[in-house]
Amino acid sequence: MTTTPARPAAGSYDPAATTSGGLAGELARLEAQAALSFDEELRVLRESGVDESCGPLVEIGAGSGAVTRRLRAALPGLPVTAVDIDGDLLAHAEGCGADLVVADGADLPLPDRFAGCVLLRYVLQHLADPLPVLTEALRVLRPGGRIVVTEVDASCWGLADPVFPELASVHAKLTQAQASAGGDRTIGRRLTRLLRSAGYAEVALRPFATTNDDRPTEDFAPHLGPGRLQPLVASGALTLAEFALAADRWNRFRKDPDAYVMLLGLTATGIAPR
């Protein structure tokens, strides 16, 4: 693992305070989140032209390597450099065959035109200003190389049936808490504009969906379950009653044989100008 002096991450991501289970809980959440939608994400990557011939892939904000490991298994001929500002988290990606670099995505210790592809998955939503990372990604991409950014937008996260309208204010508090910490859970709507203003060409939005027609309802727990809300109780952003409400509705939902969930991911792609 290569380490360069990196500032502490400024932004809304705190791995030890994202779920109820501390760091171990967050590692499990990242793993479950990747397992749930990786097949769809790989399809989008392939449709965007990412394959084993597209040169080194740099994954910025690779975290514990949940996606890095899956990428290496699916595309073993594609060299991967996994970068994260948090060396403790990145250490969990050890052994997957990727080069590991501890660095700020806005200041990469990589040469100009190094990469054929840059991947950013659920990273920009945590940054107060995503533009420096996108600009740095453009510097390390060779002309014609592509950026692939996957994000969410809290206003169109997907749908669940039955609907529990009483949870709307609870989810709004999650979005507000992330905003107060310098992040943005509504970044999905800004992705294409951000890529264009950073200088990318041929920018396109490629949404993908994961449903419980294809995966067990239980697998959606990282997104629909109450685990991510518990730290909000500890910080005072959510009451215990609101947390209990969310836990109760998730229990009802997962036990309902007719329940349907469609989770949307928003992937934006762009090309480094030739």
Ligand SMILES: C[S@@+](CC[C@H](N)C(=O)[O-])C[C@H]1O[C@@H](n2cnc3c(N)ncnc32)[C@H](O)[C@@H]1O
């Ligand atoms: C929600 S996690 C996502 C991890 C991984 N992409 C995944 O999907 O499993 C966000 C990651 O972005 C990293 N991160 C935040 N700010 C960063 C920065 N400025 N440079 C590099 N990584 C950063 C965090 O340390 C964390 O690992």
